[in-house]
Amino acid sequence: MRKPHQAIVVGAGVAGLAAAIRLAAKGCNVRLFEAAAEPGGKLREHRENGYRFDLGPSLFTWPQLIQELDAFARVHRPEASLPEPFTYETLDRSTHYFWEDGKSLVAWSDRKAFVESATKAFGANASKLEAHIAHSGRSFEATRKIFLEQSLHEWRGAGKSAWRAVLPFVHKLPWLGTLHRWNNRHLKEPHLVQLFDRYATYNGSDPHRAPAMLHVIPHLEHGMGTHFPHGGMHGITKHLVALAESLGVEINCNAPVQRIVHKEGKVTGIVLEKNSAELILADIVVSNSDVQPTYRKLLPDLPAPEKILKQERSTSGVIFYWGIKGEHANLHLHNILFSKNYRKEFEDISKTDVPGEDPTVYINISSKVQPSDAPNGCENWFVMVNVGANPARVEALVPEIRRHVLSKIKRTLGKDIEPLIDSEFTLTPQGLQDRTSSWRGALYGASSNNMLAAFLRHRNRSTQLKGMYFCGGSVHPGGGIPLCLLSARIATELIDSYS
Numbered sequence: 001m002r003k004p005h006q007a008i009v010v011g012a013g014v015a016g017l018a019a020a021i022r023l024a025a026k027g028c029n030v031r032l033f034e035a036a037a038e039p040g041g042k043l044r045e046h047r048e049n050g051y052r053f054d055l056g057p058s059l060f061t062w063p064q065l066i067q068e069l070d071a072f073a074r075v076h077r078p079e080a081s082l083p084e085p086f087t088y089e090t091l092d093r094s095t096h097y098f099w100e101d102g103k104s105l106v107a108w109s110d111r112k113a114f115v116e117s118a119t120k121a122f123g124a125n126a127s128k129l130e131a132h133i134a135h136s137g138r139s140f141e142a143t144r145k146i147f148l149e150q151s152l153h154e155w156r157g158a159g160k161s162a163w164r165a166v167l168p169f170v171h172k173l174p175w176l177g178t179l180h181r182w183n184n185r186h187l188k189e190p191h192l193v194q195l196f197d198r199y200a201t202y203n204g205s206d207p208h209r210a211p212a213m214l215h216v217i218p219h220l221e222h223g224m225g226t227h228f229p230h231g232g233m234h235g236i237t238k239h240l241v242a243l244a245e246s247l248g249v250e251i252n253c254n255a256p257v258q259r260i261v262h263k264e265g266k267v268t269g270i271v272l273e274k275n276s277a278e279l280i281l282a283d284i285v286v287s288n289s290d291v292q293p294t295y296r297k298l299l300p301d302l303p304a305p306e307k308i309l310k311q312e313r314s315t316s317g318v319i320f321y322w323g324i325k326g327e328h329a330n331l332h333l334h335n336i337l338f339s340k341n342y343r344k345e346f347e348d349i350s351k352t353d354v355p356g357e358d359p360t361v362y363i364n365i366s367s368k369v370q371p372s373d374a375p376n377g378c379e380n381w382f383v384m385v386n387v388g389a390n391p392a393r394v395e396a397l398v399p400e401i402r403r404h405v406l407s408k409i410k411r412t413l414g415k416d417i418e419p420l421i422d423s424e425f426t427l428t429p430q431g432l433q434d435r436t437s438s439w440r441g442a443l444y445g446a447s448s449n450n451m452l453a454a455f456l457r458h459r460n461r462s463t464q465l466k467g468m469y470f471c472g473g474s475v476h477p478g479g480g481i482p483l484c485l486l487s488a489r490i491a492t493e494l495i496d497s498y499s
């Protein structure tokens with residue numbers, strides 16, 4: 001029998017935890033080193049004044065990818081004492097949308113109900129809207145195996161079944177043009193175009209520059225549904241940590257990795273910042289750190305893939321975590337207050353890094369689904385606007401952004417919420433970078449503001465160093481919880497093939 005791998009995972013983000021789980025389930029000895037005081041990366045929580053906030057992701061789709069980890073552990077380690085399987089609630093709606101002209105729309109999970117309310121609100125053509133959503137689903141199913149579930153960079157293991165799925169549909173896919181152009185051509189009605197354009201922000205991109213291929217994203221909500229993990233988004237981190245530990249993964253927090261060490265084209269281990277004299281041995285290293293610091297800091301002596309590292313970053317965010325007095329009946333878990341001119345908003349972000357006087361505002365209120373997240377009669381508002389991934393520039397503009405956000409809420413919902421703010425905490429691109437090592441505080445690694453973006457994300461296996469692998473939002477297939485989980489699956493399957 002082959003000797004088990006000694007594997008080290010750098011970073012306990014959702015992808016790092018998933019990679020550690022998969023490797024441990026397959027019998028590797030896994031040690032995970034996390035710079036922060038606790039695991040989770042962007043998927044952590046903050047408690048203040050009786051309020052609980054999920055700090056990063058709030059929209060949860062494709063939960064089967066977490067259940068798949070439970071099943072994987074169970075199949076490979078039937079003898080292990082594993083935690084109860086991951087649980088979540090499926091929601092009857094995804095988002096409440098609001099416009100300043102007084103229009104609003106509830107995006108019901110039931111497609112017929114959604115199409116009916118959109119038809120009523122905007123006089124939209126029901127069959128065209130129905131066909132638009134159905135096409136998103138068919139494209140998603142045709143392309144997911146190639147673009148999301150396997151490496152785009154390896155011949156070995158490239159699935160024939162993936163190509164078989166896409167070939168009959170290939171002529172129906174929009175290979176050229178932008179997402180905005182695609183939505184405008186098929187929907188025409190401006191509110192609906194804006195609603196479907198916003199799916200480019202799922203990976204921090206601009207719908208007026210991102211490829212029409214991103215039209216597969218609405219299927220995640222309108223076809224596969226939106227969900228809420230029991231315990232909130234942070235429940236995902238807690239579950240993955242419990243699963244990893246039950247499989248014997250050693251999780252070390254407050255343990256920033258200083259260097260990945262290699263010799264003669266092979267990784268040999270890592271050294272930690274707190275003890276750079278001790279080499280911690282490994283024959284496999286999986287980096288869940290952003291690919292920029294992985295090369296610049298952890299592997300400074302290795303030639304870096306400059307073209308990939310120079311890709312435009314995704315947007316970052318300024319997030320206000322407000323404890324709010326009172327209950328606000330027209331809002332739900334996910335709420336979006338759209339700007340009047342989406343194109344101008346993205347142009348402003350691209351030129352000045354901030355959205356100007358009329359930002360699109362996202363409000364997430366988890367206490368609507370999990371009342372214990374706020375004191376009685378209050379709500380926990382996570383209020384976010386998109387900004388450029390430029391920490392130095394944005395930091396100074398936070399008070400101005402706050403003013404514009406409050407004014408936008410007042411204009412759109414008719415409420416002055418400033419006097420209702422009971423507790424306050426803010427995260428900026430700088431804060432995100434400091435807490436997670438995400439280069440420039442980008443939420444999703446590189447943006448998709450480029451027709452070739454999918455091919456320009458870093459691969460999951462190093463071709464320079466045997467034993468070196470990559471997972472997480474800055475590498476293939478990209479950012480967001482589902483894709484990060486897929487990156488861990490792809491990376492560990494490559495370990496099976498190559499190491």
Ligand SMILES: Cc1cc2nc3c(=O)[nH]c(=O)nc-3n(C[C@H](O)[C@H](O)[C@H](O)COP(=O)(O)OP(=O)(O)OC[C@H]3O[C@@H](n4cnc5c(N)ncnc54)[C@H](O)[C@@H]3O)c2cc1C
Pocket residue numbers: 010011012013014015016033034035036039040041042043055056057058059060061255256257258288289290293298317319432435436437438443444471472473474479480481482484
């Ligand atoms: C505000 C916000 C909102 C978001 N909204 C959504 C959403 O609604 N839905 C969604 O699906 N996604 C959303 N995302 C994106 C999602 O959070 C990320 O794509 C995902 O969580 C990234 O996971 P990751 O595995 O890449 O690791 P990260 O979460 O980036 O974690 C990487 C970890 O590695 C550690 N690390 C880095 N370098 C070292 C080192 N040298 N030594 C040791 N440890 C190191 C870091 O400390 C960190 O803990 C959002 C993100 C943010 C910030």
